[in-house]
Amino acid sequence: MITLTSVFVDKAGRHILKDVSVELDNRRIGVIGRNGSGKSTFARLLNGLEKPTAGTVRFAGSDDTRDLRRNVGFVFQNPDNQIVYPIVSEDLEFGLKNLKLPKAERQTRIADALERFGIAALAERFTHELSGGEKQLVALAGVLVMRPKLIVFDEPTTLLDMWNARTVKAAIDALDQHVVLVTHDLELLADFDRVILIEGGRIAADGEPASVIARYRETAE
Numbered sequence: 001m002i003t004l005t006s007v008f009v010d011k012a013g014r015h016i017l018k019d020v021s022v023e024l025d026n027r028r029i030g031v032i033g034r035n036g037s038g039k040s041t042f043a044r045l046l047n048g049l050e051k052p053t054a055g056t057v058r059f060a061g062s063d064d065t066r067d068l069r070r071n072v073g074f075v076f077q078n079p080d081n082q083i084v085y086p087i088v089s090e091d092l093e094f095g096l097k098n099l100k101l102p103k104a105e106r107q108t109r110i111a112d113a114l115e116r117f118g119i120a121a122l123a124e125r126f127t128h129e130l131s132g133g134e135k136q137l138v139a140l141a142g143v144l145v146m147r148p149k150l151i152v153f154d155e156p157t158t159l160l161d162m163w164n165a166r167t168v169k170a171a172i173d174a175l176d177q178h179v180v181l182v183t184h185d186l187e188l189l190a191d192f193d194r195v196i197l198i199e200g201g202r203i204a205a206d207g208e209p210a211s212v213i214a215r216y217r218e219t220a221e
Ligand SMILES: Nc1ncnc2c1ncn2[C@@H]1O[C@H](COP(=O)(O)OP(=O)(O)OP(=O)(O)O)[C@@H](O)[C@H]1O
Pocket: 011, 012, 016, 033, 034, 035, 036, 037, 038, 039, 040, 041, 042
């Protein structure tokens, strides 16, 4: 689905990502690594939030950033960075209005997304009154209404307690879309298809979750 070829990202005169080449085609891919290793930078490349200094990021063969933007949704660690409008349904409608979809289509998509996460009752609530877990589900619903093919999550459970984290994990598990999940919560990745370990801006391991996670744990010993 997404192919990175010889990607470098430089910031403040240093390589944040170094010569990263990878094909992201599995349905559920986890991304792990120490603080500052380059995971967020990697994740942000996948929907064009970040541009490579050198190399290419292609979606289904196209390196047009608009194709990345259209097809790849992004869920931030902090839903407050993502939720813009005071009422849940207004917030979900925002991106759809930009797509210039007719009202009936917008309403169907919003109802479907809220229903999917069991949060239909939140539709007319004030966004600032929601719990952290509810907010994260609303942020996810706001991405889902755009019907992306891939959803990238950058540490979506870090700010949540164990119960809310479980709710968000269940929502991620229930998605039909392809998922790339950046996380420090290694348990979330046990049943994933593949895990990528980033160390110092390079891919240090890439494969089946148990072996990549074991390799990561060894580096902490
Ligand atoms: N705008 C910037 N200017 C200079 N350095 C930056 C900039 N943005 C990020 N960096 C540096 O790039 C490195 C990688 O950052 P990134 O956020 O990708 O790491 P991360 O693996 O997601 O970390 P964490 O687990 O802490 O979220 C860090 O050393 C960070 O300080």
